[in-house]
Amino acid sequence: MGKLFAIVLTIITVVSTAIFVMRVWWLPADVSAHGPWIDHQLVETMVAAGVLFVLSQLALALFVWKSGDRREGRKITVFPGGAVPIVVLAIVLVGAEILALTFVGSKVWASIYQTPPDPNSLQIDVQAEQFAFYFRYPGPDGRFGSSHPELINEATENYFGLDPANDTTARDDIVVPTLTIPVNRPILLTLHAKDVNHAFYVPELRIQQDFVPGLVIPLHFTATETGKHEIVCTQLCGLGHYNMRAYVEVMRQDQFDQWLKGKAAQQ
Amino acid sequence: MRTRSMLIPATAVLVLGALARSGVVRAAAAAGAISGTVTYTGTPPKAKPIDMAKEPACAQQHATPVTTEAVVTGPGNALRWVVVYISAGDQGAAASAAGVRYDQKGCQYIPHVVALQVNQPLDIYNSDSNSHNIHPLAKVNPEWNKSQPKGAPPIHTKFEQPEFIPVKCNIHPWMHGYFVVLTTAHSTVTDENGGFTLTGLPPGKYTVTAWHEQFGTQSQEVTISGTETKTIHLVFKATPY
Amino acid sequence: MLTVTSPPSSPPRVSPPTATQPPESKAAETGVWMGIATISMSFAALTSAMVVRQSGAPDWQHFQLPPILYFNTLILLMSSLTLESARRRITAAAGQVGSLVPPVQRLAELYLTLTLGLLFVMGQVVAWRQLAAQGLFLATSPSSAFFYLFTALHGLHLLGGLVGLLYVLHRLRQATGPVPRTALGAATLYWHFMDVLWVYLLALLTIRV
């Protein structure tokens, strides 16, 4: 029985690890400026954790294999040195790993989330709601009209609660359901939620951030390649959660300018 | 809810059948009609194109983007989606047993506005390849909110109190419609030319009311004698925002 | 938590008590200490909720606490004193004359404590009514919400203490059995804690509301 356990556990370990190592299922290619750091950190951690995983599973398998030995008169043997080497090993090995991960990891984190956005960022206002995202560009005047929750009316596509009758800055605001951005330009999103918690997740951009009603949460990133990706909601928001999505379209700067001009003309 | 709503249409059919045979429901003999148009003055808001990027399956169904239906105008200042109904003078009649079909197709409500009689069966279909949720924002009637996945059976329902009920799909926020539940059996919704006809009206004095989801109501008194068809004209005042 | 030391109603299945007084379990006291720990934790959580809720909330509405609260505080403090005095007297008497139950007249202070406790609860209800008369209800403002919440939760816990005291009184009035010293001690401890908790809450409410 011990040998069977050891064999099964070894097979499980090898197969599980192999699928990770062969990257049968893996992250989509990164298209963001900060993504390589995250990917690097993830791979480093994965290797370290993978080594620990394989070592402990195989040690378990090996010891179980050997302890099934039923020879007459075999005495039990104590782990060499008792518990002390284990404690030392765990503290030194795991501790060193933790230190390394914390040190490098928090630098990665800090460089993404604790740095102020680029002052030249393109600012886009985001409204998350049950169950869609809407994006607002300030329009030719460069200013966002103010938002009035009581004026939100989806039947007339007033998703941000703008007041064009009285607020002239609101009249040229461009509201679209697709996040359209130029490539290689820092983007600053200001996240609003009008009803419940939502989240902004684009796997290719290596970005995830919750929307919290009542708070305005800034989020900044730079896309480094053109293309179209899905934005999905990752914070449970109700019955349509699974279908709460939008697209992010990364364009060349000239294409973007063209697009923006066309939208402004429609207002 | 479902079991209940399944039962009620069935009973309604039975009861109404019995009523019809016993002659309680008057035949349409000696009845007049009111027809006419609904128009607006002033500047209505622009109909905005709807970008259905979120639901590619729906976006593909529309060669040109559909527009918001809160205010739909036609040639000659015609106003569409106005509910015209008899608000006073109606003799009253039992609810029609004929079910009204309300469809979800291409992420639009078809029709945008449906006029119903109290207790008249309403059958909601999903003709799309994606899920919808139907959320009648009722205040007088019980409010409900229910998903209808692709291939799910139609939802059979009805409303027991007269009410103007906005209905929406939260999954597709642009989808907005109205269930207009009325006590009268005489109601209709204006077409793309703003036209309407109310038929089967016995002689008598009536108040005709037109209701628009943004511009409110307009009323006119009409007296019908014999089998004549009276023509009336209702005008709303439109504002751009 | 005060049910532990009820007198054996059947022949003890454990080794029969060798002394006149069997060793009394301290579990009741441990239980009350644990209860104190957990109630403190709950109120700590609510306090932090209050601090978070107040910071940066535009709808925080300051109001005058009903003055009767200070009177109630006095009553509650007095009840603690009477109870402590009763506990000492009963415990001392039990120590002198073995395990005899004290005469009923020695329980007067316990009755007084009960009365004061009830009076406190009624006083709190009066405070509620005064606030309500000012138009301040549970949902009016977060400050009033926390006021009602704190006073209601404290009041409920205090009523629990009253039930405990009633139980101890019932035990003391029984003619037989040993003096339930641990139970009395535990109930007293809990009652003092209710005192301290109320003073803390009052201070918190005074500062923040």
Added chain:
Amino acid sequence: MHDTAAPAVVHHHAPPQGFLRKHVFSLDHKVIGKQYLDLALVAVCTGMVLSWLMRLHLAWPTQPIPGLEKLSPNGAAGGLITPEYYLSLMTMHGTIMVFFVLTTAPFAGFGNYFLPIQVGAQDMAFPRINMTSFWLTFVAFLVLIASFFIHDGPALSGWTAYAPLSAVGKDAGPGQGLGQTLWAVSIAIFCIAQLLGSLNFIATTLDLRTKGMSLARMPFSTWSWFITAVIGLIAFAVLMPACILLILDRVAGTSFFIPAGLVISDRLQPHAGGSPLLWQHLFWFFGHPEVYIAILPGFGIVSHILPVFARKPLLGPRVLIGCLIGIAFLSYTVWGHHMFVSGMNPFSAVLFSVPTLVITIPAAIVTMLWIGTIYGAKLRFTTPALFCLGFVSVFVSGGISGFLLAQPSIDTYLHATYFVVGHFHFVMGVAAMFGIFAATYFWLPKMFGRMMNETLGKWHFWLTFIGVYCVFMPMHYLGLAGNVRRYAEFTDDYLKPLIPLHRFITIAALFTGAAQLIFLFNLIRSRFRGPKAPDNPWEATSLEWSTTSPPPLDNFGGRPPVVHRGPNEYGVQGPAGDYVMQAAPEPAAR
């Protein structure tokens, strides 16, 4: 603490008379323990069926499930699970499993039955409170289950019930009406029950230990229940006021968690100024320690059972207890790692990340102690031993992925994906379940005086062990591919290629679930028909094996045991074999 104190007199209640007193409203900790376990059995069956429905829907969303329409005419018209019904199933699965299985079975159930016996007491310190605690748990369960039978359906905001979705009421969608209120009420009642239970555990451990049972001589399972009780005492004390605030927001119109200016389904909400993050902080201050409430009894059970079948003492017993205490302490400093992307201050993410990583040290030590105990052992491969070995393996598998999730920068990508689902199912779900299985196979002979069938037990182990790896390991791959959790259907383009893997998981889950029927059959049959069990079938040392199987009403037949040594005396020359029991007076010779 009271090493020399005479055994305290507690068991004052008379032998119960009548069916109600004996089996329903019993004050006997053993009956109450069995009641908890029976409740957990009902709960785990319910929770598992819910997970089957979820898995079926995820793999074949357009395939009607036969008979489901009869069960839920509203949620599954035409046998098709609607998205809201899926979320309700998910919410109920999580709530039932975390609260009514993983807390109820290993802690309240086995703890109630064996903690008093293991310390040599006749009962819990407060038998009436103990009974109240169980019946409150039962009521909480009924309240939760009742929400399946209301018109609007059960709550759907997940077991975490994030506000404002959980707080604003029915405008937020189906399940947010009465169902969510019932959820909050149920959890509040459950909190009271667990607080009373924890209080009882602590008082019993501190005050009712028999002569010679010093704290250091307590079995590891007792230690773990004791530490779990301390965690529970603090954790549930925070969740309860949080639930009260949630209920007030829902029914009394207060705004603790609901900010101003919310427009839900075109309606401006009449609330102002509340903080949604406050709920998250309160919830996770409870929620993370809750993970340890679920798993620490498993630690104790494995540490208790492993030496019995390894026939050698557990390596580093004091280190183990130190680690358990360390984990308990650290568990209160890490809650923010659930909120890295929640919009809280990014700086605090780093603060929460460090203790989260540090907590892996005691966890790693404990794991290595178990592996070190197996080194050079003479393992007896009984079913409970196999489940202990399986526990170690799945705990490692689940724990290691924590390294990735503990870092905010990586969590940015993996948060709310199936990677997290795989992680916590391994580390607190499956691992704790393996602990429960080991405990059941190990202790059922003591509880019912009957042995369980070993052949069936081994089949159960092998199918389950392989099955859980097939179910939960692929979830990590899904997570890496960015597969979001809590989705009723995968309509996104980038998720569609992952559906075949979901189908594999579903098939594996159905098979693994079916394997549990073997256990259920074995359990029920052995309980009534199993061969008679001797007093100490496993040659174990702790006090529960010094008494009869099952133990008499006062546990030791009127002779409270006196303890002479710790529970770790295996691999020695004893009077009866290679072990010396705690209550045996003879000195042990090495």
